[in-house]
Amino acid sequence: ARDRRAADAAPPRAATMMEAAPTVAYDGMLREGEVSTGTTIMAVAYDGGVVMGADSRVSTGTYIANRVSDKVSGLHDKIFMCRSGSAADTQAISDYVRHYLSTHALEVGKPPLVKTAAALAKRICYTNKEQLLAGVIIAGYDEADGGSVYVIPLGGTCLPVPFAIGGSGSTYIYGHVDNQYKAGMSLAECKKFVTEAVTRAMARDGSSGGIIRLVNISADGVDREYLTV
Secondary structure, three states, X not given: OHHHHHHHHOOOOOOOOOOOOOOOOOOOOOXXXXXXXXXXXXXXXXXXXXXXXXXXXXXXXXXXEEOOOOOEEEEEOOEEEEEEEEHHHHHHHHHHHHXXXXXXXXXXXXXXXXXXXXXXXXXXXXXXXXXXXXXXXXXXXXXXXXEEEEEEOOOOOOEEEXXXXXXXXXXXXXXXXXXXXXXXXXXXXXXXXXXXXXXXXXXXXXXXXXXEEEXXXXXXXXXXXEEEO
């Protein structure tokens, strides 16, 4: 009887990001006080790895809250996430995936696969799609698949793609990237492709700006750089 009373008195357990949270009416708009990465993000696989790129502007309405934000978040040694949408939502997603990947790597005794990171992010985004405003790109390098890119737009769909663009600035460059992309690019060609695409988006989109951050991920490691435009 004592155990039954203790169980009855126990507070309800909060849902984790892997479980569906209580359904709340959500109109797809930012909440009060929330900031948007209102952004241009991009990832492209080349022959030997992946190049990821993003602008650095974070805005809240018409006010620029941060000019030099880093929207390319590390999830593991050679796996990264480009974030667009609500800054709070995407930071929470990246934190959860980073935690789960770290635990997974310890359990299996080797670096995680990029598709494992994408599957974790997809599950979080899809399970909580009524509460989240997040569109992300997962990309990186592993020994099984080489350089790979996965895009997870609003709603939680996960697709493996040769390249991906996202954020508010991406609407201005779909024609450009479709015309300029070619399979089997070298590292230099891939960097030029990403830089030009993000630069064009920043020129047109008022919510994109600042500097361009590039991340090259290959078997040799990770190389970060930034460009002023």
